[in-house]
Amino acid sequence: MAIRIFITGGTFDKEYNMLNGELYFKDTHLQELLEKGRNTVPVEIRTLMMVDSLEMTDEDRELIAYQCEQSEEDQIVITHGTDTMSVTAQLLSERIKNKTIVLTGAMIPIKFGSSDGFFNLGSAIAFAQSLPHGVYVAMNGQYFKASNVRKNRQTGVFEALQKI
Amino acid sequence: MAIRIFITGGTFDKEYNMLNGELYFKDTHLQELLEKGRNTVPVEIRTLMMVDSLEMTDEDRELIAYQCEQSEEDQIVITHGTDTMSVTAQLLSERIKNKTIVLTGAMIPIKFGSSDGFFNLGSAIAFAQSLPHGVYVAMNGQYFKASNVRKNRQTGVFEALQKI
Amino acid sequence: MAIRIFITGGTFDKEYNMLNGELYFKDTHLQELLEKGRNTVPVEIRTLMMVDSLEMTDEDRELIAYQCEQSEEDQIVITHGTDTMSVTAQLLSERIKNKTIVLTGAMIPIKFGSSDGFFNLGSAIAFAQSLPHGVYVAMNGQYFKASNVRKNRQTGVFEALQKI
């Protein structure tokens, strides 16, 4: 059975617009990263939206939840902006119980040489195949349960709300 | 508890010698990759050797097995050349039963822009935290049990000996 | 005799701030680029400022002109933001007649994989050694006289005001 990958945007997929010096979304880099990673796990990729997660609306999250519910695959990876990744994870964990859903993203755009995104994607695809049903955030080499994670805005790393 | 990382060489860590045009080993790139991945999983890194896996001897494998046995950490990642990765995995799986050991590597050196190594490392660190005790190869986004994996020399991808 | 290199900022040296998603200046990348280019031309590097060229003031340009006048070296390369590169070039060409001054920069930050900066730097250092006294802009593989160049804001490329 394939892994379902939903793309929602976030720093991961941002590009540099050389005409105005701003970062923007064009296309996702998911497919080229999977080829570079020489991935052979069957995947079904769908782009749901391309938004900065600070601008993600309730309707956007409703769409993500709906797509996760409807997915035939029970292993799902979602690329997502880091700023509200834990909010979406929390919502999904309340709605979907019978699948393994892993949210991941990047602190630095893939198109920058120093991006963490390729590493995060490798870990997310691994966690989606190996963790029990539930909703998780995969960042910084770790996985966090949706109910127990936040992004530390000072350091830029994800951490558990409480040690377990 | 930390993840133990053992480095043994392989394509992963090969560099280009500009004076004679050959690939060689200098230092491992593990630490810089973990920083780039913004990894916060505690790790203990030890370089056991820096060899092409086609030149790995029985004594080299004995050393790797011994180090795995002695490791206090029960989650272990080993970077290894791909050509004989399954041989080492097989040996370790006969010797060590009470740990989760994940071998990984790269088809293209990390120093090449097109390397798969950063993706593989992300997946290996994830699998080491999430799979039950046993010995595994993590390549191509997948994990394979040590007893059921080979590298396909024609395609350069890892595959299960038999579908399970 | 060495080439004098003055750094003034611009897209060339911009970095990605992963905490707020904005581009900013930290340190120049000139030295590491010269090493990567295996440059053996003697150079004297001085950072005059680190600014976006849209924010460059008359005082900033006065400082650049003064430094060019005072420079013992008569081959000078200046890294500069592209938006007002031709303005600074024009000013310098009115003030300094006995040196070869080449302004260059980048449309995409060096830290992005797709940056043009390394190529531009190679061409600027070459033009500084081979063109007669005068002030030039070196971008897009070409050189333009200071009195006959503008950046086309629609296409992002530099072009001559009039064909010569």
Add this chain to the structure above:
Amino acid sequence: MAIRIFITGGTFDKEYNMLNGELYFKDTHLQELLEKGRNTVPVEIRTLMMVDSLEMTDEDRELIAYQCEQSEEDQIVITHGTDTMSVTAQLLSERIKNKTIVLTGAMIPIKFGSSDGFFNLGSAIAFAQSLPHGVYVAMNGQYFKASNVRKNRQTGVFEALQKI
């Protein structure tokens, strides 16, 4: 008038063969580099051969010289392996007097992150436009006359035979 670019191979264009771990030639990277450099100089590119310069024969050099003679463009850039670059330059300088010919290459393949090739290409294109008729080697940010250059095998840098 365009610059003529002749491709002959060399480290510049070498790729990594992940199936056997060896470096080999596939296609040239010239076109993608010119796009990345946002080059707007008109160019006419022709691949003459794809060889390691240690294996370049007298017939190969004869072909290069013939192509340079026949070229309508009088500004020519040749990408070439570094090991015998000065040999080819010497031959061309004896044969062709009425053109500016610049040989360049790379110590590290373009496909490696640490390659000097993009920088060298920028400098070669600049020198081809700005130097008087003659044959030159453009490496390490410098240009050398064909009659006064050698590659130092110990350090990997090009140097003048005698200071001038």
